[in-house]
Amino acid sequence: MNTPPIVSPQEWETAHEQLLVKEKALTRARDALAAERRRMPWAAVEKAYVFDGPDGKASLLDLFEGRRQLIIYRAFFEPGVHGWPEHACIGCSLGADQVAHLAHLNARDTTLVFASRAPQPDIARLKARMGWEIPWYTITDSFDADFGVDEWHGHNAFIRDGDRVFRTYFINSRGDEAMGTAWSYLDMTALGRQEAWEDSPEGYPQSPPYKWWNWHDSYVPDAAPDPKWVEVSDAADAALQKRDG
Structure with missing residues (x-):
């Protein structure tokens, strides 16, 4: 293993300060990208999708749980996926293990759910085995194909205006690696973190x-x-x- 040089604490601090300049630039660039997401056009969801949930049939609107925003992660847990029926996809499972406590997202009027094609009894068994408390629904129609997650995982963000639902953003592939914190989820939504320092369109909720x-x-x-x-x-x-x- 070809290691970096070993230096004094003072030299280490100098090197750290130099790299910190780039890290702060990356943070500002990430904030600017999130600001652009908040200005993305919205696509109206016209089709009536139906999911199976622990309490029976549920519409896409039901998945919001009364909140204004919704993020759906398409997790692969179903026949034909490696690990079935004991486990979900290894990558999707790693992602589920990283999900922060949902109360913080909910406090920003945002709901996170997972969706797979496995029946609800299998999903309930998997959640109990793995210690996951994420709301998890069964896809019953073309939702996955219509939103780019029929073959690979991904996060779709939605917002509602009354009973009207709009798709606002989509993250997949390596973009999913960063997901899991309250901040990463909020940064992909139309309303963002809803904090006063953010560059958001006029009238957006901020505190x-x-x-x-x-x-x-x-x-x-x-x-x-x-x-x-x-x-x-x-x-x-x-x-x-x-x-x-």
Whole structure:
């Protein structure tokens, strides 16, 4: 193994500062890309899709669970997929293991679900075995073919206006590698993180950063932020702005 040079702590700090310039540029570029996603045109979903869920038949609108946004990950768990019937696809399973607690997404009016062609009893068994709590539905029609996930995995983002549903974005292939955090999911949606620092079209919902965060068992809709957390987050924000200039 041809290792990098071994240097003093001071030399290491210098090298780190040099690379940090590029990392910050990458962060700004990622933010700019997310801003472009928020300005993508929307495609109306005209077909009435039907899924099987743990409580019976469900429409695409039902999958939103009353929230404004929906992300559907097409996971491969069905006959013909390696691992069936004990396991889902190895790659899709790795992705499922990375999913953050959904309460944080839900607090931003966004629902994440998985969808496969396996029957619900098999999905329930798989979730129990693997410890997954992600809502998981059975595809019963052409949804996967219509949204580019009949042969390979991918994330489709949707938004609703009342009962009308629109497709807003699509990420697949190596783009799926980055998914799993609340931030990666929100960054692919039409409304983004909904924080005041974001470059979003006029009228998009936005609130101060940090303030909406909470313990995953403590979110209450429309509740005021915890005063102590406001104090802590304000101090942290001021320190970061001072450090970064």
